[in-house]
Amino acid sequence: MQNSFNSSPAPSPLAMVPFVSVAHMMQLIHAKGLANTIREIAAYIEADFARWPAFDKSPRAAAHSTDGVIELMPTSDGETYGFKYVNGHPANMARGFQTVTAFGVLSRVDTGYPVLLSEMTLLTALRTAATSALAAKHLAPPGAAVMAMIGSGAQCEFQALAFKELVGIATVRLFDVDPCAVQKAAANLEHSGLRVEACSSAQEAVLGADIITTCTADKQYATILTDNMVGGGVHINAIGGDCPGKTELHKDILLRSSIFVEYTPQTRIEGEIQQLNDEQYAERPITELWEVVSGQVSGRSSASEITLFDSVGFAIEDFSALRYVRDQLPGYPFYTQLDMLADPDDPRDLFGMVQRAGRAA
Amino acid sequence: MQNSFNSSPAPSPLAMVPFVSVAHMMQLIHAKGLANTIREIAAYIEADFARWPAFDKSPRAAAHSTDGVIELMPTSDGETYGFKYVNGHPANMARGFQTVTAFGVLSRVDTGYPVLLSEMTLLTALRTAATSALAAKHLAPPGAAVMAMIGSGAQCEFQALAFKELVGIATVRLFDVDPCAVQKAAANLEHSGLRVEACSSAQEAVLGADIITTCTADKQYATILTDNMVGGGVHINAIGGDCPGKTELHKDILLRSSIFVEYTPQTRIEGEIQQLNDEQYAERPITELWEVVSGQVSGRSSASEITLFDSVGFAIEDFSALRYVRDQLPGYPFYTQLDMLADPDDPRDLFGMVQRAGRAA
Numbered sequence: 001m002q003n004s005f006n007s008s009p010a011p012s013p014l015a016m017v018p019f020v021s022v023a024h025m026m027q028l029i030h031a032k033g034l035a036n037t038i039r040e041i042a043a044y045i046e047a048d049f050a051r052w053p054a055f056d057k058s059p060r061a062a063a064h065s066t067d068g069v070i071e072l073m074p075t076s077d078g079e080t081y082g083f084k085y086v087n088g089h090p091a092n093m094a095r096g097f098q099t100v101t102a103f104g105v106l107s108r109v110d111t112g113y114p115v116l117l118s119e120m121t122l123l124t125a126l127r128t129a130a131t132s133a134l135a136a137k138h139l140a141p142p143g144a145a146v147m148a149m150i151g152s153g154a155q156c157e158f159q160a161l162a163f164k165e166l167v168g169i170a171t172v173r174l175f176d177v178d179p180c181a182v183q184k185a186a187a188n189l190e191h192s193g194l195r196v197e198a199c200s201s202a203q204e205a206v207l208g209a210d211i212i213t214t215c216t217a218d219k220q221y222a223t224i225l226t227d228n229m230v231g232g233g234v235h236i237n238a239i240g241g242d243c244p245g246k247t248e249l250h251k252d253i254l255l256r257s258s259i260f261v262e263y264t265p266q267t268r269i270e271g272e273i274q275q276l277n278d279e280q281y282a283e284r285p286i287t288e289l290w291e292v293v294s295g296q297v298s299g300r301s302s303a304s305e306i307t308l309f310d311s312v313g314f315a316i317e318d319f320s321a322l323r324y325v326r327d328q329l330p331g332y333p334f335y336t337q338l339d340m341l342a343d344p345d346d347p348r349d350l351f352g353m354v355q356r357a358g359r360a361a
Numbered sequence: 362m363q364n365s366f367n368s369s370p371a372p373s374p375l376a377m378v379p380f381v382s383v384a385h386m387m388q389l390i391h392a393k394g395l396a397n398t399i400r401e402i403a404a405y406i407e408a409d410f411a412r413w414p415a416f417d418k419s420p421r422a423a424a425h426s427t428d429g430v431i432e433l434m435p436t437s438d439g440e441t442y443g444f445k446y447v448n449g450h451p452a453n454m455a456r457g458f459q460t461v462t463a464f465g466v467l468s469r470v471d472t473g474y475p476v477l478l479s480e481m482t483l484l485t486a487l488r489t490a491a492t493s494a495l496a497a498k499h500l501a502p503p504g505a506a507v508m509a510m511i512g513s514g515a516q517c518e519f520q521a522l523a524f525k526e527l528v529g530i531a532t533v534r535l536f537d538v539d540p541c542a543v544q545k546a547a548a549n550l551e552h553s554g555l556r557v558e559a560c561s562s563a564q565e566a567v568l569g570a571d572i573i574t575t576c577t578a579d580k581q582y583a584t585i586l587t588d589n590m591v592g593g594g595v596h597i598n599a600i601g602g603d604c605p606g607k608t609e610l611h612k613d614i615l616l617r618s619s620i621f622v623e624y625t626p627q628t629r630i631e632g633e634i635q636q637l638n639d640e641q642y643a644e645r646p647i648t649e650l651w652e653v654v655s656g657q658v659s660g661r662s663s664a665s666e667i668t669l670f671d672s673v674g675f676a677i678e679d680f681s682a683l684r685y686v687r688d689q690l691p692g693y694p695f696y697t698q699l700d701m702l703a704d705p706d707d708p709r710d711l712f713g714m715v716q717r718a719g720r721a722a
Contacts, residue, residue: 019699074424119700342483
């Protein structure tokens with residue numbers, strides 16, 4: 001406890017929460033290197049997936065509107081609590097706003113005090129790419145070198161870089177309904193070490209691809225991939241279908257695939273598998289990724305198997321990413337302290353703190 | 362859209378969120394006056410209670426642990442979305458931490474972008490006091506002049522001041538199991554214009570009181586008021602029983618009272634009425650406060666009626682309080698801008714933004 005309010009209005013250390021802004025996050029990324037940051041975040045996610053049963057798996061609290069959705073995604077490992085605020089507004093892009101923005105908080109479970117507030121628009125892009133690549137590391141065909149990417153939005157280049165770093169992808173084949181988006185992604189990836197091929201259709205992009213990533217943003221049932229476009233042995237990384245009513249794959253693809261998800265109850269509502277009727281759902285083998293990561297279940301079992309990572313994003317990935325950022329702060333002090341918590345001399349004396357601050361002012 | 366990242370790393374206005382720190386909140390309170398601030402917040406709550414059906418009433422997302430609880434409380438009126446992060450850790454006080462700390466966010470529903478981040482440890486104290494006094498304005502016996510306050514913790518003086526300001530209370534009679542807490546509250550209220558009487562028992566405090574406020578913090582079933590302590594005609598403002606397993610009143614009091622709550626489904630789980638069995642619950646008339654505020658239902662109906670406001674706190678009160686703070690910012694610019702949202706030149710070009718920021722640095 002501090003006596004600060006008797007003498008000056010400077011808050012005590014107990015009242016302060018480190019805040020990592022967007023600019024700070026970019027500083028951290030550049031200090032560590034983008035590919036390296038994604039690799040390190042993937043290691044945090046892998047470690048947390050390996051202790052999956054330790055986590056509270058609450059459903060996210062979603063507020064849907066005609067324009068989009070605002071979600072709160074909490075979780076806890078019993079020692080640390082984290083949540084992410086994230087919006088998804090497909091119409092934002094046309095208005096000059098981001099489709100997805102986010103921020104997050106880590107707290108101590110024993111006191112309930114926040115210990116980190118961080119931007120998560122960038123961090124979500126990193127953790128999503130890290131999770132996708134982590135899944136592919138376990139599920140993609142060995143030696144996978146070519147990835148098709150359908151959708152060249154905000155996620156695209158992060159995915160490409162993550163798959164180069166963690167899976168060894170050498171070539172990305174890009175398609176988007178908007179050629180400008182492809183141009184943008186190709187230009188951004190120019191010095192990435194990846195061979196980048198701009199394609200004029202999804203069909204063309206998937207030709208010869210070992211991995212197909214779908215990351216489009218329409219808030220509706222769409223068919224980005226039809227059944228005939230998916231040959232045996234590929235790994236599909238489906239990340240764009242992530243809320244009720246929003247899918248990317250033709251249902252027949254699901255019926256031929258070994259399906260891997262983050263957390264079945266959530267993916268059943270939000271992911272590609274929302275398309276399955278109860279009977280089909282009961283028949284398909286659906287594996288949670290943590291079971292593969294922890295070694296309890298094997299991933300890909302044959303060269304001809306189609307593996308599908310039906311990804312919707314889960315709170316534990318955000319928790320891992322926030323945990324990563326928190327652990328970097330001592331060595332990479334890119335943050336400011338926010339006076340976010342009241343800390344009176346006597347915890348019962350909130351009123352007195354206000355009075356004394358008034359007198360000091 | 363801004364081109365800022367091509368030339369300098371300064372973020373655009375779209376990326377910024379006003380942040381009201383604890384120090385800012387104290388500045389606002391002193392600029393407006395504490396009693397006046399509570400009165401104005403009560404007016405915002407009253408206005409929102411009057412349009413209650415317009416709000417989304419999601420359950421709060423609570424993470425319980427042996428030490429306490431961390432909750433996210435979201436709501437929306439279709440135009441603006443708000444949520445509060447709040448913890449409740451009864452053991453914190455002994456460790457020099459606040460039992461309750463909080464912060465909150467308001468966002469635009471159409472874009473999902475946050476427009477305010479504010480401390481809410483102080484603001485929660487203000488809105489809780491404002492809500493209690495608002496309820497009493499409608500429910501307490503006319504001419505109520507004496508209030509007993511059982512519990513002299515962080516809420517105590519705010520309640521006292523709110524009841525003076527909105528209900529016309531002239532005397533508060535304080536009791537706490539810890540005499541130091543009573544001393545603290547009495548000293549803080551010395552120049553408030555209230556007559557303050559320190560009492561040596563709850564029994565003594567309630568003698569002759571028109572209103573009884575219970576605001577203790579034990580996380581357990583407790584009996585702060587027994588049935589014989591409550592005479593006809595009083596108004597009980599029960600704010601300390603606010604989570605499962607935590608109550609303050611003997612059950613028999615409930616069976617003699619007209620019960621008013623914020624939101625029945627939540628109070629049934631968290632409030633005093635969790636003590637009623639299904640049969641008792643079905644028999645008791647339970648009224649939601651907004652029905653009284655909006656004039657659909659009358660409040661107190663006789664001089665001998667015992668009215669009970671079984672308060673647990675609801676997300677709409679926090680929404681009102683955040684809305685109030687947001688509306689003050691133009692005239693009382695006590696805030697800083699936080700670079701919390703990524704705002705690339707092209708919303709799809711998050712990756713390019715990171716790259717260019719790296720080159721600039």
